[in-house]
Amino acid sequence: xxxxxxxxxxxxxxxxxxxxxxxxxxxxxxxxxxxxxxxxxxxxxxxxxxxxxxxxxxxxxxxxxxxxxxxxxxxxxxxxxxxxxxxxxxxxxxxxxxxxxxxxxxxxxxxxxxxxxxxxxxxxxxxxxxxxxxxxxxxxxxxxxxxxxxxxxxxxxxxxxxxxxxxxxxxxxxxxxxxxxxxxxxxxxxxxxxxxxxxxxxxxxxxxxxxxxxxxxxxxxxxxxxxxxxxxxxxxxxxxxxxxxxxxxxxxxxxxxxxxxxxxxxxxxxxxxxxxxxxxxxxxxxxxxxxxxxxxxxxxxxxxxxxxxxxxxxxxxxxxxxxxxxxxxxxxxxxxxxxxxxx
Ligand code: FES
Ligand code: CO
Numbered sequence: 001x002x003x004x005x006x007x008x009x010x011x012x013x014x015x016x017x018x019x020x021x022x023x024x025x026x027x028x029x030x031x032x033x034x035x036x037x038x039x040x041x042x043x044x045x046x047x048x049x050x051x052x053x054x055x056x057x058x059x060x061x062x063x064x065x066x067x068x069x070x071x072x073x074x075x076x077x078x079x080x081x082x083x084x085x086x087x088x089x090x091x092x093x094x095x096x097x098x099x100x101x102x103x104x105x106x107x108x109x110x111x112x113x114x115x116x117x118x119x120x121x122x123x124x125x126x127x128x129x130x131x132x133x134x135x136x137x138x139x140x141x142x143x144x145x146x147x148x149x150x151x152x153x154x155x156x157x158x159x160x161x162x163x164x165x166x167x168x169x170x171x172x173x174x175x176x177x178x179x180x181x182x183x184x185x186x187x188x189x190x191x192x193x194x195x196x197x198x199x200x201x202x203x204x205x206x207x208x209x210x211x212x213x214x215x216x217x218x219x220x221x222x223x224x225x226x227x228x229x230x231x232x233x234x235x236x237x238x239x240x241x242x243x244x245x246x247x248x249x250x251x252x253x254x255x256x257x258x259x260x261x262x263x264x265x266x267x268x269x270x271x272x273x274x275x276x277x278x279x280x281x282x283x284x285x286x287x288x289x290x291x292x293x294x295x296x297x298x299x300x301x302x303x304x305x306x307x308x309x310x311x312x313x314x315x316x317x318x319x320x321x322x323x324x325x326x327x328x329x330x331x332x333x334x335x336x337x338x339x340x341x342x343x
Contacts, residue, residue: 001300001323002253003150004033005335008327009227010118013106013125014249015259017114018143022046026070028061029257031116032250037061038107038114041068047081048107048116054085060102081107111245112140113259123189126225130243130263139273141244141260141280146288149296150228150248150256151319156287157230157246158182158193158222158315166286170279171199179312182220186318189226189326193315196220204279208271211238224315226322228256241265244280254296260284300324300334 003009009032016029017038026039028051035051037060049070051061058074065071069078069086076089083100106117110125130136146153156162160179164172182195201209201216209216219235232244243263248256264276299306300320309317327334 001149001151001298002335002337003250004253006327006332007119008330008332009250010034011120011122012227013108013115013117013121013123014228015111015113015247016048016116016249016257018140019046019109019112019114022114025064026061028059029116030251031118033252034105034118035059036105036116037063037070038116039065039070041065041081043068045081046107046109046114048105048114049079049081049083050103050105052102053077054101111138111261123225126229126231128231128243128245128263136241136243136263136265137267137273139262139264139276141262141277142258142284143260144258145251146248146256146258146292147254148256148288148291148294149254149298150250151298152291152294152296153246153248153256153258153287154224154228154230155298155316155319156291157232158224158319159312160195160197161310161312162287162290163197163199166290167283170283170286171202171205173198173200181312182222182315184315184318186322189322191224191315191318191322193222193224194220204275208275208279209236209238209240210266210270211236211240213237222315224319226319226326239265242276258284297336297338299336299338301339304339306338 017027021027022040026037029036036048037051038048040046051059053060053072055077058072060070060072063071063073069080071078077085078087079102080086083102083104085097085101088094108115115125164174164177168174180195182193184191184193197218206212221233223231228248230246234242245261247259250256
């Protein structure tokens with residue numbers, strides 16, 4: 001599947017930028033091949049427009065915000081958040097354009113990030129109750145580009161078999177390669193996979209988890225939000241909760257922006273955020289190394305024979321099935337260079 005060629009994928013919310021980055025002015029971001037300029041208005045509203053001035057195509061992201069409008073750096077045309085041209089400095093009497101002249105997109109802030117949907121969203125941004133709950137803290141972990149398909153990272157999150165190989169140097173046990181099968185509960189646009197996975201408790205993790213046992217159990221409830229968002233809820237035997245939110249925001253067919261933050265029900269005195277990030281950093285780097293060496297055109301058709309499967313691939317196979325079903329419901333077929341789908 002080539003993500004930029006599936007219009008359906010435009011109908012979801014994706015986190016694109018840390019909201020704080022807009023304090024420095026308008027920022028560019030490319031979402032599913034669509035170049036955007038994102039900015040924050042004086043009244044606190046967030047805006048996303050096509051990053052192309054209607055006059056001579058200059059990048060609006062190189063401009064600035066003035067009186068609630070984004071100003072093109074080339075000749076100063078100014079646009080509101082709907083793409084209406086409010087002012088043309090060379091024609092002071094012209095008044096605002098009757099229609100928007102630059103395309104605008106839905107844009108909103110949640111969890112400290114700016115989210116964008118290119119077309120009418122099929123589902124809202126998920127509500128996670130930990131946000132704003134004093135029993136939990138939110139830790140921003142990563143915001144970085146990866147050279148792999150968004151889908152590869154999503155599938156990886158639900159693939160318990162990779163833990164014991166990819167993460168053999170951090171917490172996996174290469175001598176115990178066959179993971180427990182999760183039980184999966186599916187909804188229309190999401191599923192939850194539950195499993196209990198025994199893992200090594202490294203010296204570093206003993207401190208982060210405040211648990212001295214050599215082996216611990218991760219009680220996992222992993223939620224996939226179609227297409228490229230997941231919530232990994234890990235509960236340890238001590239009662240500690242580590243809830244990782246990861247988005248693989250699709251930039252291009254072969255590139256995504258990884259946005260990751262976590263919630264914890266402990267305190268900075270229990271485990272400093274820097275140590276928690278350091279452990280997740282090492283684990284994530286192990287995934288990145290492998291995933292950037294995969295084919296970005298993931299075949300969704302499980303019977304194509306292009307990729308073979310094993311029993312532990314079940315969550316990833318369900319992801320393919322759900323994506324294909326949704327595409328079909330919207331009259332779309334999978335776009336790929338591997339094979340041709342009859343419409
Ligand atoms: Fe933007 Fe001329 S290109 S004002
Ligand atoms: Co991993």
